[in-house]
Amino acid sequence: LVDDAYLSRARRRLPAVxxxxxxxxxxxxxxxxxGMKQAVAHLVGLGHAxxxxxxxxxxxxxxxxxxxGYEQGLAEAGLPRDEQLIVPGNGGMDGGEQAxxxxxxxxxxxxxxxxYNDRTAIGVIQALHQRGLQVPEDISVIGFDDLEIAAFYVPSLTTVRQPDMELGRRAARMLFDQIQGRNVTAETLAPELIVRNSTGPNS
Incomplete structure (x- = not known):
């Protein structure tokens, strides 16, 4: 977490993005x-409720x-929010296994x-396999980030891709603009749902 007061002080001294x-x-x-709304909409389109x-x-x-995004995606599909279906992980594979x-x-x-992310999703898939459940035949799984392993894992992971290279380019340009004394405003980029083999129709 970043302290907002610290950021404000730092920005008065140095350009920062x-x-x-x-x-x-x-x-x-x-x-x-x-991005998460896209993930939920994809699953709803496959018949998952x-x-x-x-x-x-x-x-x-x-x-x-x-x-x-998860909750908005459910609401837009007319699906109820079930507190029991929102479970904590820890951002790692072991958190997915515990979930x-x-x-x-x-x-x-x-x-x-x-x-929440691809590491959690891979932990979920591993734990399901250990219990004799198949992905996506029994349960579909979606990650977030599109780490390199997502394309090569078995099954390959459906995930939400963050355009990291474009983020870097925009940040560098924004920093240069500040150095040149130009005003800048925050920018938001759209993610992309990458559909692979870890999602399928609800059986």
């Missing part, structure tokens, strides 16, 4: 809420934005899981 910190005036960020979300498990702006234990203990388990 933050990445994925949308509240800051000089910032470039991904629309993380939109009982969709779980594995969170970061701690306070962070990115987790807040992604969970907001699966909690989800499978429910009287009615989900047919799909969206995860």
């Amino acid at each position: 933050l990445v994925n910190h949308c509240e800051y005036p000089a910032a470039v960020a991904i629309d993380q809420t939109l 009982r969709i779980a979300y594995v969170t970061l498990g701690q306070r962070s702006s990115s987790n807040t934005l992604r969970q907001r 699966v234990a909690q989800l499978l203990a429910l009287a009615e388990m989900p047919t799909a899981v969206v995860c």
